[in-house]
Amino acid sequence: MNEKHAGNNISSDGLLDFLTELGKALTASGISVVDITAILERIADAYGEEAEILIFPTMILIKIGEHESAPLNAANQKPGILPLNQVSEIYDLVYKVEKAQISPKEAKKCLRQILAEKHCFGPVGILIGYILFSIGIGMLLQPTPEQLIVSGFLGAIIGILLILSRGRNRFMLILPVIAAFIVSTIFLWSLKAGLIAGSVTMLLPALAYFLPGATLTTGMFELAYGEIISGSSRVIYGTAILLLILFGVLIGIQITGFQEPKFFVTNTANALGWWAPYLGVFMFTIGMYLFMSIKNKDLPWVLLIVYVAFFGQIIGNHLLGSLFGAFLGSLLMAISGTIVERQEHRTPSFISIMPAFWILVPGALSFLSLATLFNQNYLTALNYSVDVAMTIVAISLGLLIGAVATEPIKGKIIKNS
Incomplete structure:
Protein backbone atom coordinates (compact mmCIF):
# COMPACT_ATOMS: atom_id res chain seq x y z
CA MET A 1 0.00 0.00 0.00
CA ASN A 2 1.12 3.54 -0.64
CA GLU A 3 3.10 4.81 2.37
CA LYS A 4 1.33 8.15 2.36
CA HIS A 5 -2.02 6.40 2.57
CA ALA A 6 -0.91 3.90 5.20
CA GLY A 7 0.00 6.62 7.64
CA ASN A 8 -3.30 8.47 7.70
CA ASN A 9 -5.80 5.55 7.91
CA ILE A 10 -8.38 7.37 5.78
CA SER A 11 -10.55 5.10 3.67
CA SER A 12 -10.56 5.51 -0.11
CA ASP A 13 -14.27 4.63 -0.31
CA GLY A 14 -16.04 6.95 -2.72
CA LEU A 15 -12.79 7.95 -4.43
CA LEU A 16 -14.08 7.16 -7.92
CA ASP A 17 -17.17 9.34 -7.51
CA PHE A 18 -15.12 12.18 -6.05
CA LEU A 19 -12.50 12.07 -8.80
CA THR A 20 -15.24 12.07 -11.44
CA GLU A 21 -16.96 15.15 -9.98
CA LEU A 22 -13.65 16.92 -9.39
CA GLY A 23 -12.58 16.23 -12.96
CA LYS A 24 -15.85 17.69 -14.20
CA ALA A 25 -15.39 20.85 -12.10
CA LEU A 26 -11.77 21.32 -13.20
CA THR A 27 -12.75 20.85 -16.85
CA ALA A 28 -15.50 23.46 -16.49
CA SER A 29 -12.85 25.82 -15.14
CA GLY A 30 -11.00 25.69 -18.45
CA ILE A 31 -7.89 23.94 -17.10
CA SER A 32 -5.94 21.89 -19.62
CA VAL A 33 -6.49 18.13 -19.63
CA VAL A 34 -2.75 17.73 -19.02
CA ASP A 35 -3.01 19.43 -15.62
CA ILE A 36 -6.33 17.80 -14.72
CA THR A 37 -4.97 14.32 -15.40
CA ALA A 38 -1.90 15.00 -13.25
CA ILE A 39 -4.05 16.31 -10.37
CA LEU A 40 -6.40 13.31 -10.40
CA GLU A 41 -3.50 10.83 -10.59
CA ARG A 42 -1.80 12.47 -7.60
CA ILE A 43 -5.01 12.29 -5.57
CA ALA A 44 -5.56 8.63 -6.39
CA ASP A 45 -1.96 7.90 -5.40
CA ALA A 46 -2.44 9.75 -2.11
CA TYR A 47 -5.24 7.31 -1.18
CA GLY A 48 -3.19 4.29 -2.19
CA GLU A 49 -4.99 3.64 -5.46
CA GLU A 50 -3.80 3.47 -9.04
CA ALA A 51 -6.08 5.21 -11.51
CA GLU A 52 -6.44 5.08 -15.27
CA ILE A 53 -7.77 8.42 -16.44
CA LEU A 54 -9.05 9.53 -19.82
CA ILE A 55 -10.12 13.16 -20.10
CA PHE A 56 -11.35 15.21 -23.04
CA PRO A 57 -12.80 18.74 -22.87
CA THR A 58 -16.31 17.24 -22.96
CA MET A 59 -15.87 13.75 -21.46
CA ILE A 60 -14.29 12.03 -18.45
CA LEU A 61 -13.64 8.32 -17.96
CA ILE A 62 -11.86 7.07 -14.81
CA LYS A 63 -10.97 3.49 -13.77
CA ILE A 64 -9.76 2.51 -10.28
CA GLY A 65 -9.00 -1.16 -9.87
CA GLU A 66 -11.94 -3.06 -11.34
CA HIS A 67 -14.32 -0.14 -10.92
CA GLU A 68 -14.89 2.19 -13.81
CA SER A 69 -16.93 5.38 -14.03
CA ALA A 70 -19.57 5.74 -16.72
CA PRO A 71 -18.54 8.16 -19.49
CA LEU A 72 -19.47 11.57 -18.07
CA ASN A 73 -20.26 14.76 -19.93
CA ALA A 74 -17.52 16.88 -18.39
CA ALA A 75 -18.84 20.36 -19.07
CA ASN A 76 -21.33 22.14 -21.23
CA GLN A 77 -19.31 24.14 -23.71
CA LYS A 78 -20.17 27.78 -23.23
CA PRO A 79 -18.31 31.08 -23.04
CA GLY A 80 -16.55 31.77 -19.77
CA ILE A 81 -15.46 29.67 -16.82
CA LEU A 82 -16.46 29.11 -13.22
CA PRO A 83 -16.19 32.18 -10.95
CA LEU A 84 -12.56 32.27 -9.87
CA ASN A 85 -13.40 32.28 -6.17
CA GLN A 86 -14.83 28.80 -6.72
CA VAL A 87 -11.76 27.71 -8.69
CA SER A 88 -9.49 28.97 -5.91
CA GLU A 89 -11.40 27.01 -3.27
CA ILE A 90 -11.40 23.91 -5.49
CA TYR A 91 -7.61 24.12 -5.54
CA ASP A 92 -7.55 24.51 -1.74
CA LEU A 93 -9.56 21.30 -1.59
CA VAL A 94 -7.16 19.66 -4.05
CA TYR A 95 -4.21 20.53 -1.80
CA LYS A 96 -5.96 18.72 1.08
CA VAL A 97 -6.88 15.58 -0.81
CA GLU A 98 -3.40 15.37 -2.37
CA LYS A 99 -2.30 14.71 1.22
CA ALA A 100 -5.34 12.48 1.92
CA GLN A 101 -6.32 14.71 4.85
CA ILE A 102 -10.03 14.04 4.44
CA SER A 103 -12.06 11.13 3.10
CA PRO A 104 -13.24 11.18 -0.53
CA LYS A 105 -16.86 11.23 0.63
CA GLU A 106 -16.22 14.31 2.77
CA ALA A 107 -14.25 15.89 -0.09
CA LYS A 108 -17.19 15.31 -2.41
CA LYS A 109 -19.50 17.18 -0.02
CA CYS A 110 -17.00 20.04 0.20
CA LEU A 111 -16.78 20.21 -3.60
CA ARG A 112 -20.54 20.47 -3.97
CA GLN A 113 -20.65 23.22 -1.34
CA ILE A 114 -17.96 25.14 -3.25
CA LEU A 115 -19.84 24.82 -6.55
CA ALA A 116 -23.00 26.11 -4.86
CA GLU A 117 -21.32 29.34 -3.74
CA LYS A 118 -22.41 32.60 -5.30
CA HIS A 119 -20.43 35.24 -7.15
CA CYS A 120 -18.52 37.35 -4.60
CA PHE A 121 -19.73 40.72 -5.90
Missing part, protein backbone atom coordinates in the same frame (compact mmCIF):
# COMPACT_ATOMS: atom_id res chain seq x y z
CA GLY A 122 -23.11 39.94 -7.43
CA PRO A 123 -24.71 41.66 -10.43
CA VAL A 124 -23.34 45.10 -9.52
CA GLY A 125 -19.82 43.74 -9.37
CA ILE A 126 -20.26 42.02 -12.73
CA LEU A 127 -21.48 45.25 -14.36
CA ILE A 128 -18.84 47.58 -12.90
CA GLY A 129 -16.15 44.94 -13.38
CA TYR A 130 -16.94 44.43 -17.04
CA ILE A 131 -16.95 48.18 -17.70
CA LEU A 132 -13.47 48.46 -16.15
CA PHE A 133 -12.37 45.31 -17.98
CA SER A 134 -13.50 46.78 -21.31
CA ILE A 135 -11.94 50.21 -20.67
CA GLY A 136 -8.67 48.55 -19.62
CA ILE A 137 -8.49 46.55 -22.86
CA GLY A 138 -9.30 49.74 -24.76
CA MET A 139 -6.36 51.52 -23.12
CA LEU A 140 -4.11 48.70 -24.30
CA LEU A 141 -5.37 48.55 -27.88
CA GLN A 142 -6.10 52.20 -28.69
CA PRO A 143 -5.68 54.71 -25.84
CA THR A 144 -7.87 57.57 -27.06
CA PRO A 145 -10.68 59.36 -25.20
CA GLU A 146 -13.21 58.25 -27.81
CA GLN A 147 -12.12 54.62 -27.50
CA LEU A 148 -12.52 54.71 -23.73
CA ILE A 149 -16.01 56.19 -23.94
CA VAL A 150 -17.10 53.61 -26.51
CA SER A 151 -15.44 50.78 -24.54
CA GLY A 152 -17.19 51.80 -21.33
CA PHE A 153 -20.61 52.23 -22.95
CA LEU A 154 -20.52 49.02 -24.98
CA GLY A 155 -18.95 47.20 -22.03
CA ALA A 156 -21.93 48.21 -19.88
CA ILE A 157 -24.28 46.68 -22.47
CA ILE A 158 -22.34 43.40 -22.47
CA GLY A 159 -22.26 43.43 -18.67
CA ILE A 160 -26.05 43.71 -18.56
CA LEU A 161 -26.39 40.86 -21.07
CA LEU A 162 -24.11 38.68 -18.94
CA ILE A 163 -26.15 39.43 -15.82
CA LEU A 164 -29.42 38.59 -17.59
CA SER A 165 -27.97 35.35 -19.00
CA ARG A 166 -26.76 33.95 -15.67
CA GLY A 167 -28.21 30.48 -15.06
CA ARG A 168 -29.53 30.22 -18.62
CA ASN A 169 -27.12 27.76 -20.19
CA ARG A 170 -28.87 27.52 -23.54
CA PHE A 171 -28.93 31.28 -23.88
CA MET A 172 -25.23 31.40 -23.02
CA LEU A 173 -24.50 29.24 -26.06
CA ILE A 174 -25.78 31.94 -28.42
CA LEU A 175 -24.72 34.90 -26.29
CA PRO A 176 -21.53 35.63 -28.32
CA VAL A 177 -23.65 36.11 -31.48
CA ILE A 178 -26.28 38.21 -29.72
CA ALA A 179 -23.67 40.36 -27.95
CA ALA A 180 -21.71 40.93 -31.17
CA PHE A 181 -24.90 41.81 -33.04
CA ILE A 182 -26.18 44.29 -30.44
CA VAL A 183 -22.95 46.18 -29.81
CA SER A 184 -21.96 46.26 -33.50
CA THR A 185 -25.39 47.56 -34.50
CA ILE A 186 -25.28 50.34 -31.90
CA PHE A 187 -21.69 51.20 -32.77
CA LEU A 188 -22.22 51.16 -36.54
CA TRP A 189 -25.40 53.24 -36.27
CA SER A 190 -23.43 55.81 -34.26
CA LEU A 191 -20.72 55.83 -36.94
CA LYS A 192 -23.28 56.24 -39.71
CA ALA A 193 -24.99 59.09 -37.84
CA GLY A 194 -21.65 60.85 -37.38
CA LEU A 195 -21.80 60.72 -33.60
CA ILE A 196 -18.38 59.05 -33.40
CA ALA A 197 -15.54 58.09 -35.72
CA GLY A 198 -13.59 54.86 -35.51
CA SER A 199 -12.84 51.37 -36.81
CA VAL A 200 -13.31 47.71 -35.92
CA THR A 201 -10.71 48.14 -33.19
CA MET A 202 -13.29 49.98 -31.08
CA LEU A 203 -15.48 46.88 -30.92
CA LEU A 204 -12.79 44.60 -29.54
CA PRO A 205 -12.69 45.70 -25.85
CA ALA A 206 -16.43 45.15 -25.33
CA LEU A 207 -16.30 41.73 -27.02
CA ALA A 208 -12.95 40.70 -25.52
CA TYR A 209 -14.48 38.34 -22.96
CA PHE A 210 -15.94 36.17 -25.73
CA LEU A 211 -12.78 36.12 -27.87
CA PRO A 212 -11.31 32.62 -27.35
CA GLY A 213 -7.63 33.51 -27.06
CA ALA A 214 -7.17 31.35 -23.96
CA THR A 215 -9.06 28.45 -25.57
CA LEU A 216 -6.93 28.58 -28.73
CA THR A 217 -3.71 28.82 -26.74
CA THR A 218 -4.68 25.99 -24.38
CA GLY A 219 -5.58 23.88 -27.37
CA MET A 220 -2.18 24.50 -28.96
CA PHE A 221 -0.50 23.76 -25.61
CA GLU A 222 -2.32 20.43 -25.41
CA LEU A 223 -1.33 19.59 -29.00
CA ALA A 224 2.30 20.30 -28.15
CA TYR A 225 1.94 18.04 -25.09
CA GLY A 226 0.64 15.18 -27.25
CA GLU A 227 -3.06 15.52 -26.30
CA ILE A 228 -4.16 15.45 -29.94
CA ILE A 229 -7.92 15.01 -29.50
CA SER A 230 -8.32 17.56 -26.69
CA GLY A 231 -6.06 20.10 -28.37
CA SER A 232 -7.76 19.77 -31.74
CA SER A 233 -11.25 20.07 -30.26
CA ARG A 234 -10.32 23.26 -28.39
CA VAL A 235 -8.81 24.84 -31.49
CA ILE A 236 -11.90 23.95 -33.53
CA TYR A 237 -14.22 25.20 -30.80
CA GLY A 238 -12.29 28.46 -30.48
CA THR A 239 -12.43 29.01 -34.23
CA ALA A 240 -16.18 28.36 -34.22
CA ILE A 241 -16.70 30.98 -31.48
CA LEU A 242 -14.71 33.50 -33.54
CA LEU A 243 -16.91 32.83 -36.57
CA LEU A 244 -20.06 33.22 -34.46
CA ILE A 245 -18.88 36.58 -33.13
CA LEU A 246 -17.97 37.75 -36.61
CA PHE A 247 -21.36 36.59 -37.90
CA GLY A 248 -23.06 38.82 -35.33
CA VAL A 249 -20.94 41.79 -36.44
CA LEU A 250 -21.68 41.15 -40.13
CA ILE A 251 -25.44 41.01 -39.43
CA GLY A 252 -25.08 44.37 -37.69
CA ILE A 253 -23.33 45.72 -40.80
CA GLN A 254 -26.13 44.49 -43.05
CA ILE A 255 -28.92 45.89 -40.86
CA THR A 256 -27.32 49.32 -40.50
CA GLY A 257 -26.25 49.43 -44.15
CA PHE A 258 -22.83 50.68 -43.11
CA GLN A 259 -20.43 50.16 -46.03
CA GLU A 260 -17.41 52.28 -45.08
CA PRO A 261 -14.24 50.27 -45.97
CA LYS A 262 -12.24 52.19 -43.36
CA PHE A 263 -14.24 50.39 -40.67
CA PHE A 264 -12.05 47.30 -41.21
CA VAL A 265 -8.80 49.27 -40.98
CA THR A 266 -7.28 48.79 -37.53
CA ASN A 267 -6.14 51.78 -35.53
CA THR A 268 -3.77 51.71 -32.55
CA ALA A 269 -3.26 55.43 -32.03
CA ASN A 270 -2.27 56.62 -28.54
CA ALA A 271 -3.68 60.05 -27.78
CA LEU A 272 -3.41 59.81 -23.99
CA GLY A 273 0.32 59.32 -23.46
CA TRP A 274 2.90 56.62 -22.69
CA TRP A 275 1.31 55.91 -19.30
CA ALA A 276 -2.07 54.82 -20.69
CA PRO A 277 -1.31 51.11 -21.30
CA TYR A 278 0.20 50.75 -17.80
CA LEU A 279 -2.92 52.22 -16.23
CA GLY A 280 -4.99 50.09 -18.61
CA VAL A 281 -3.42 46.91 -17.22
CA PHE A 282 -4.38 47.98 -13.68
CA MET A 283 -7.98 48.85 -14.66
CA PHE A 284 -8.26 45.59 -16.58
CA THR A 285 -7.12 43.58 -13.54
CA ILE A 286 -9.48 45.36 -11.15
CA GLY A 287 -12.26 44.73 -13.65
CA MET A 288 -11.35 41.03 -13.70
CA TYR A 289 -11.33 41.03 -9.87
CA LEU A 290 -14.93 42.24 -9.78
CA PHE A 291 -16.25 40.58 -12.92
CA MET A 292 -14.63 37.15 -12.53
CA SER A 293 -15.08 37.08 -8.72
CA ILE A 294 -11.42 36.78 -7.72
CA LYS A 295 -10.80 36.25 -3.98
CA ASN A 296 -9.15 39.09 -2.05
CA LYS A 297 -6.13 36.96 -1.15
CA ASP A 298 -5.53 36.18 -4.84
CA LEU A 299 -5.82 39.73 -6.22
CA PRO A 300 -2.26 40.95 -5.42
CA TRP A 301 -0.74 37.89 -7.06
CA VAL A 302 -3.01 38.14 -10.10
CA LEU A 303 -2.01 41.79 -10.49
CA LEU A 304 1.66 40.86 -10.19
CA ILE A 305 1.51 38.11 -12.83
CA VAL A 306 -0.47 40.28 -15.25
CA TYR A 307 2.22 42.97 -15.03
CA VAL A 308 4.94 40.32 -15.38
CA ALA A 309 3.33 39.13 -18.62
CA PHE A 310 2.83 42.71 -19.81
CA PHE A 311 6.41 43.82 -19.15
CA GLY A 312 7.74 40.56 -20.56
CA GLN A 313 5.82 41.22 -23.75
CA ILE A 314 7.11 44.81 -23.94
CA ILE A 315 10.72 43.71 -23.41
CA GLY A 316 10.40 40.92 -25.97
CA ASN A 317 8.81 43.28 -28.50
CA HIS A 318 11.70 45.70 -28.04
CA LEU A 319 14.38 43.01 -28.37
CA LEU A 320 13.21 40.79 -31.23
CA GLY A 321 9.66 41.72 -32.19
CA SER A 322 6.07 40.83 -31.35
CA LEU A 323 6.41 37.04 -31.57
CA PHE A 324 9.29 36.98 -29.12
CA GLY A 325 7.30 39.37 -26.93
CA ALA A 326 4.38 36.91 -26.83
CA PHE A 327 6.78 34.05 -26.05
CA LEU A 328 8.67 35.92 -23.33
CA GLY A 329 5.50 37.23 -21.69
CA SER A 330 4.02 33.71 -21.67
CA LEU A 331 7.23 32.13 -20.34
CA LEU A 332 7.65 34.65 -17.52
CA MET A 333 4.01 34.43 -16.44
CA ALA A 334 4.17 30.60 -16.37
CA ILE A 335 7.34 30.57 -14.26
CA SER A 336 6.26 33.36 -11.91
CA GLY A 337 2.78 31.82 -11.52
CA THR A 338 4.32 28.55 -10.34
CA ILE A 339 6.67 30.38 -7.96
CA VAL A 340 3.69 32.25 -6.48
CA GLU A 341 1.91 28.93 -5.98
CA ARG A 342 4.74 27.89 -3.64
CA GLN A 343 3.90 30.63 -1.14
CA GLU A 344 2.21 29.79 2.15
CA HIS A 345 -1.03 31.56 1.25
CA ARG A 346 -0.65 30.43 -2.31
CA THR A 347 -2.69 31.40 -5.33
CA PRO A 348 -3.07 28.60 -7.90
CA SER A 349 -1.00 29.29 -10.99
CA PHE A 350 -4.06 28.79 -13.18
CA ILE A 351 -5.83 31.71 -11.49
CA SER A 352 -2.80 34.00 -11.52
CA ILE A 353 -1.97 33.48 -15.21
CA MET A 354 -5.45 33.15 -16.71
CA PRO A 355 -6.17 36.92 -16.89
CA ALA A 356 -2.82 37.48 -18.62
CA PHE A 357 -4.08 35.66 -21.73
CA TRP A 358 -6.14 38.76 -22.57
CA ILE A 359 -3.00 40.90 -22.25
CA LEU A 360 -1.20 38.76 -24.83
CA VAL A 361 -4.10 39.38 -27.30
CA PRO A 362 -4.26 36.21 -29.47
CA GLY A 363 -8.07 36.46 -29.44
CA ALA A 364 -8.07 40.07 -30.66
CA LEU A 365 -5.66 39.22 -33.48
CA SER A 366 -7.84 36.27 -34.51
CA PHE A 367 -10.93 38.48 -34.74
CA LEU A 368 -9.12 41.12 -36.77
CA SER A 369 -7.81 38.52 -39.22
CA LEU A 370 -11.31 37.20 -39.92
CA ALA A 371 -12.76 40.71 -40.12
CA THR A 372 -10.30 41.76 -42.83
CA LEU A 373 -10.93 38.48 -44.67
CA PHE A 374 -14.67 39.13 -44.87
CA ASN A 375 -13.91 42.62 -46.12
CA GLN A 376 -12.13 40.90 -49.05
CA ASN A 377 -8.82 42.42 -47.99
CA TYR A 378 -7.11 39.11 -48.58
CA LEU A 379 -3.48 40.18 -48.26
CA THR A 380 -4.06 41.89 -44.92
CA ALA A 381 -6.15 38.93 -43.75
CA LEU A 382 -3.34 36.54 -44.68
CA ASN A 383 -0.82 38.64 -42.74
CA TYR A 384 -3.10 38.73 -39.71
CA SER A 385 -3.74 34.97 -39.95
CA VAL A 386 -0.02 34.23 -39.96
CA ASP A 387 0.44 36.58 -36.99
CA VAL A 388 -2.40 34.83 -35.14
CA ALA A 389 -1.01 31.35 -35.72
CA MET A 390 2.54 32.31 -34.80
CA THR A 391 1.42 34.31 -31.73
CA ILE A 392 -0.56 31.33 -30.42
CA VAL A 393 2.41 29.04 -31.09
CA ALA A 394 4.73 31.49 -29.30
CA ILE A 395 2.47 31.71 -26.23
CA SER A 396 1.98 27.93 -26.15
CA LEU A 397 5.72 27.36 -26.44
CA GLY A 398 6.30 29.75 -23.55
CA LEU A 399 3.78 27.84 -21.42
CA LEU A 400 5.33 24.51 -22.39
CA ILE A 401 8.90 25.56 -21.60
CA GLY A 402 7.67 27.22 -18.40
CA ALA A 403 5.94 23.97 -17.35
CA VAL A 404 9.10 21.95 -18.00
CA ALA A 405 11.35 24.48 -16.25
CA THR A 406 9.15 24.60 -13.15
CA GLU A 407 8.55 20.85 -12.83
CA PRO A 408 10.99 20.61 -9.84
CA ILE A 409 9.17 23.50 -8.16
CA LYS A 410 5.81 21.77 -8.64
CA GLY A 411 7.28 18.67 -7.04
CA LYS A 412 8.17 20.73 -3.96
CA ILE A 413 4.65 22.17 -3.88
CA ILE A 414 3.19 18.68 -3.73
CA LYS A 415 5.59 17.49 -1.03
CA ASN A 416 5.06 20.59 1.12
CA SER A 417 1.28 20.72 0.65
